[in-house]
Amino acid sequence: MHDLQKNNKVLLGLSGGVDSTAAALLLQKEGFEVTGLFFDVLGDQSEAKEKAQNAAKELNIDFIYTDVSKEFECNIIEYFCNSYLVGETPNPCVKCNPTIKFKTLLEEADRLGIYYIATGHYAQIFYDAEIKKYFVKKGDNEKKDQSYMIYRLNQSILSRLLLPLGTVNNKEITRDLVREKGINNADTKDSQEICFINDNNYVNFIKNRKSFNEVNKIGNFIDKEGKILGKHQGLVNYTIGQRKGLGITFGKPIFVISMDKENNTVTLGDNEELFTNNVISNNNFFIVSQEGNSNLPMRYKGKKIIAKIRYSAKPAKAVLHGLSDGKIQTTFDEVQRAVTPGQSIVFYENNIVIGGGVICY
Incomplete structure (x- = not known):
C-alpha cells in the first residue's frame, strides 16, 4: 500500500468541460476537498486552460496547471503518427491514460499530500476482496461507458482512483447537475475525438510533422491474389474498412481489407472479406x-x-x-x-x- 495516509482530499483532472465539472460537484457533495488539475498536452493550450480555470473558480476549488507537452510529444504524438505510417490505427487515449494522464495525477497528488485522484470518466472501480485486486468496471451509462479507454491502469492508480460519474446513467443528468449549480459550461459540446487535433484531420496533422517522403510513399492497391489494381497515396491515408476516398472505382463497393508496410501495399476487397x-x-x-x-x-x-x-x-x-x-x-x-x-x-x-x-x- 502507498505510504501516503488516506485523507478527504482529491486531485481531479479538470478540463473545463461538463463531465469533469460534474465530477467535482459530486465529489464535493460527498465531502471531499477537491483540487483541479489541468493538463496542457501541447504547451500552448491557453484557451482551454482558461476554461478550466474559470470552472475551478465557479466550483470554488483550488486549481493547478501542469505542462506535459514534452512527454506527450514523445510518448503519444510520435506513437500516433508512426502508427498511421505503418498502416495501423492508434488508440492515443488508451496509451495516454497510464503513461501521461493518470501517472501525472498520481505524481502531483503525492507532491501535494493528496491521497485520492479522480477523473470524469464514465466507468467504475470494483475491488475484489478475495484476490485483493482493484478492477475497472463498466459505467452505468451504456452509451458513454469509457471502461475500454482505461483498461491498462495498474493497481497503484486504481487503488486511489475515484470515478464519480460511474453511476450516472444519462448524460443529461450530468448536464442538469452542472446547470442547477449555475455553472456556465453545462451546455458545452462533448470534447472532440482526438484532443490534440483541433479539426480532427489526422492526415494533415501527420503531414505537418513528418517528411513528405514518409507520408506520401506511393504504393500499389492490390487484391487478395496480389493483382495490382492501381496506386495508393501512402498508408497514412487509409484505415481498415474504409470505402470512400480511395481514388479508385470498380462499379461496386470496395473496401480496405489490409495493409502491408513491408511491401507498401493496400489490399482491397469485398465487404465479406x-x-x-x-x-x-x-x-x-x-x-x-x-x-x-x-x-x-x-x-x-x-x-x-x-x-x-x-x-x-x-x-x-x-x-x-x-x-x-x-x-x-x-x-x-x-x-x-x-x-x-x-x-x-x-x-x-x-x-x-x-x-x-x-x-x-
Whole structure:
C-alpha cells in the first residue's frame, strides 16, 4: 500500500468541460476537498486552460496547471503518427491514460499530500476482496461507458482512483447537475475525438510533422491474389474498412481489407472479406497478472468472456487462447467486422474489465 495516509482530499483532472465539472460537484457533495488539475498536452493550450480555470473558480476549488507537452510529444504524438505510417490505427487515449494522464495525477497528488485522484470518466472501480485486486468496471451509462479507454491502469492508480460519474446513467443528468449549480459550461459540446487535433484531420496533422517522403510513399492497391489494381497515396491515408476516398472505382463497393508496410501495399476487397472470428493481440495486460507479464492467465484460458475490438464496437462473446509467442487469440462466437491493427481489444467478465491487448492482425 502507498505510504501516503488516506485523507478527504482529491486531485481531479479538470478540463473545463461538463463531465469533469460534474465530477467535482459530486465529489464535493460527498465531502471531499477537491483540487483541479489541468493538463496542457501541447504547451500552448491557453484557451482551454482558461476554461478550466474559470470552472475551478465557479466550483470554488483550488486549481493547478501542469505542462506535459514534452512527454506527450514523445510518448503519444510520435506513437500516433508512426502508427498511421505503418498502416495501423492508434488508440492515443488508451496509451495516454497510464503513461501521461493518470501517472501525472498520481505524481502531483503525492507532491501535494493528496491521497485520492479522480477523473470524469464514465466507468467504475470494483475491488475484489478475495484476490485483493482493484478492477475497472463498466459505467452505468451504456452509451458513454469509457471502461475500454482505461483498461491498462495498474493497481497503484486504481487503488486511489475515484470515478464519480460511474453511476450516472444519462448524460443529461450530468448536464442538469452542472446547470442547477449555475455553472456556465453545462451546455458545452462533448470534447472532440482526438484532443490534440483541433479539426480532427489526422492526415494533415501527420503531414505537418513528418517528411513528405514518409507520408506520401506511393504504393500499389492490390487484391487478395496480389493483382495490382492501381496506386495508393501512402498508408497514412487509409484505415481498415474504409470505402470512400480511395481514388479508385470498380462499379461496386470496395473496401480496405489490409495493409502491408513491408511491401507498401493496400489490399482491397469485398465487404465479406472484412469479417473474421479470430483476433490476435500482443502487448497484453491483465489485472490479475504481475506487472510486465503479458501472457494469458490460467484462470482465463478457454473461458467464455466478453470482448470489444474497438471503443464503439458492440461487446461480443468470445474465448481466449494463449499462443506460444506470448500473443493471445480471441475467438468470437460471431464474426467481427473490420478488425484493425493498432486498436485495442478489451476483455470483460460480468461487466468488469479483466484486461486487453493491442490488435496485431
